[in-house]
Amino acid sequence: MTITRRLTLTTIAALGALSFAPTAWAQEKTDFKVAWSIYVGWMPWGYAADTGIVDKWADQYGISIEVTQFNDYVESINQYTAGGYDAVTLTNMDGLSIPSAGGVDTTAVIVGDFSDGNDAVFIKGAGALADIAGRDVNLVEFSVSHYLLARALDSVGLSERDVKVINTADPDMVGAFQTPDVTAMVTWNPMVAEIETLPDAVKVFDSSQISGEIIDLMVANTDVLADNPKFGQALAGIWYETAALMTADTEEGAAARAAMGAASGTDQAGFEAQMAATKLFADPAEAVAFTSSAELGATMDLVRAFLFDKGLLTPGATSQDAIGIALPDGTILGDTANVKFRFDTKYMQMAADGTL
Amino acid sequence: MRLINQQLSPPVATALKFAPFALLVLAYLLGSAARLAENPNDKLLPALSSIAAAVDLMAFTPDRRTGDYLLWTDTWSSLKRLSAGLGISTGLALIIGIGVGIVPFLRALLVPFVNFVSMVPPLALLPILFISMGLGETSKIALIVIGVAPIMIRDLAQTVLALPREQIVKAETLSASSWLIALRVVLPQVMPRLLSSLRLQLGPAFLFLIAAEAISADSGLGYRIFLVRRYLSMDVIFPYVAWITFLAASADFAIDRLRRRLFPWSELEGGR
Known part of the structure; x- marks a missing residue:
């Protein structure tokens, strides 16, 4: 008796916890x-x-x-x-x-x-996009930043194999850029505006170059x-x-x-x-x-x-x-x-x- | 008969052990079937076959880009960070815990500080760690140490203080030095507790590891989960969660076995 009741309670609890009812989409509603x-x-x-x-x-x-x-x-x-x-x-x-x-x-x-400069590629020190080769690039992997990087590398005849991508959370981009081991970064606004003001940041590519x-x-x-x-x-x-x-x-x-x-x-x-x-x-x-x-x-x-x-x-x-x-x-x-x-x-x- | 005196026959006990797991799987399968009937590409509760395919892809197929087997490289990266963090924490706990427990000078110097530090929420320190120690391995290991070591130190110091004072006095009458007492009286008696304390910190250590890997990494179990979360790839996330649970449970079991093997006297009741 006790056992069956306990089993019933467990069943209800488990089903309740996992009741992902599919949502009915197609119908007229208000x-x-x-x-x-x-x-x-x-x-x-x-x-x-x-x-x-x-x-x-x-x-x-x-x-x-x-x-x-x-x-x-x-x-x-x-x-x-x-x-x-x-x-x-x-x-x-x-x-x-x-x-x-x-x-x-x-x-x-x-x-x-569409982004017309809101997304940008930064490097530290050296002045051109091609200098990104061989560096670790901090960005949110699989985001539009990653796409921007792929397009940027493409524009100078490089590919993603020439860099190493490090997935980094977007709220930490500005702080991360100020640490010595970060030398290249792709991110979006408002972080772009913040990074631009840092002394050794050089913007080498941005979304206005792949307008639209x-x-x-x-x-x-x-x-x-x-x-x-x-x-x-x-x-x-x-x-x-x-x-x-x-x-x-x-x-x-x-x-x-x-x-x-x-x-x-x-x-x-x-x-x-x-x-x-x-x-x-x-x-x-x-x-x-x-x-x-x-x-x-x-x-x-x-x-x-x-x-x-x-x-x-x-x-x-x-x-x-x-x-x-x-x-x-x-x-x-x-x-x-x-x-x-x-x-x-x-x-x-x-x-x-x-x-x- | 009172509820607390209920005698379960072995088959019933076994059935009860498996019942919650079976119910969980059943509830998942029902929910998954319902959602997949609605949308065959649904990602929230993928079918077992999609999960199996994802496991095959992650664990037994070399990655298209790097040629690595992702699950194993992720596991290796995470275990390196975890064992470094836990190893440093255990070493600190052993040295500081015993020192604080038997030397009044160290007790006065360190106890209030360690108690204070153990109350700092480690995850709130994460941005500071990343800026001061960089985004590499150091900051991830440091997060685990900051999260785990103070608690272990306090636990071990308590254990030392709880040793019967008579033992120490006895050793002193036998003209043992402070060093010898620490080494021969205190150390052997607190070692089992150190291992138990380590076991209890496995859960928090994994929590800090995953939090650190979510911020910045290029491999690791937590990194992968947060990466594929972007695509709601539950077919990858579920196996990874199960794998982390398995790793943590295995480590828990292994450390406990090690304690019983090395210090059989610490398991007087029910020890085998």
Whole structure:
């Protein structure tokens, strides 16, 4: 009697502890969850949530949108991939390698900006990129920094075999750069701005030299979006209202930039310096033009080749065609039967046409 | 019959031993099947076959880039750091613990300091360690030592102080010097406790090792877990966690066996 009861209790406890119920995605619904993390191009989402812009657009479409800030970027993507969130902010590379490689069909609703100097390669002492050969390079492995390094090495005829990569956590980059055994580093803003001010730091390459390849997106689950186009429309509405405000040369614009700067741990001047290294698409027509351009396809081709080379394009992928990427003009890069990453200009176009 | 007097027959006892493990596996399989039915590429609870494939890839297939077998190079890197950290801590505990326990001068000098240092949260010191000692092996080993040694020193000093005073007095009447008393009376009696103390610190030592490897490394068990976490590769993380648990449990068992072998008298009850 006692034993059976104990067994029952153990069973309940064990099952309770492990009840990862799969989330039902595909259906019409009214409550949506959006995750974002601190980065210059994503600060508008936090600002919009704080100032009621999110609620305004959600109310217009009769839905509710809960916006959650994550202190850990990777965790926010993992939560989205696991089904806890309907949309998340991420880069084109991480979108392909995390949710899409994890089988979650993902659509880029808004192409918000691309890095135009926000990511940089530093070396100590000597003055040119080629001097990086033979050094240990500290960076967050498999992140856009790693991609930037691969592209930088490529530009001077070197390959990753010529350096040794040391995985280093991003909050420790600035401190690490000041230790004697660190002689080369790849990182992103706000650390780039901090490292630039150090005496022996030389910036030898940055993302403005591969302009338009590191793209910051707001992506949503494709099934959720298909069943709830209102959600995509609301996201576009929120983004373009906030982006217009933050780029405006007015008192309200300055106040918005100051608030976003404070929220990201700097001030208005620091935030504006980061914005200068970011090509922000505040004009929807410009974003549509960029997304439909042939360059985007070429970029995704480079990105998927990089991910395949690193073994990140699903385990057991035999070629870089393992995952299909749908471009706005209808062409598909890779496996047409396994399209998991899509660029869709529909919602940005509606914003451009003023039909939201 | 009272609950505390319940007699379990051997088969029931055996069944109970395995029940929680079996339930855990069952709950995992059910959860995994449910999620995989929804999305065949789900990474959160991968099927056992994907886990087996990942183990094969990590442990028995040379890495495409370096030609190394990743699981073994990771294990080797981590064990080197762990054994260096624990070795230094054990040595410090032995010397300082006995010194503090029998020499009043050292007791007055070091006890308040060691007690103070043992309360510093080591993980909060991590950024300072990395900046002052660099990102290499030194700072990782130092973190383990800072986390583990003060507790071991305090534990050993307590053991020395708990020895019957009469033994020391007796040795003195036989004209033993302080050095001889430390060596022949105190040392043999505290050695078993030192090994038990080491066993209890294995868990914290692994915690500090993994925390240090998460910040900066190019190999190691903790490094790999934090690296593939970026891709939610649970098929790699689960085997690594199981492997770390196995390593820690084996070390625990081995140290305990060593203690019983070297100091059989320390296991008067139930010793074999």
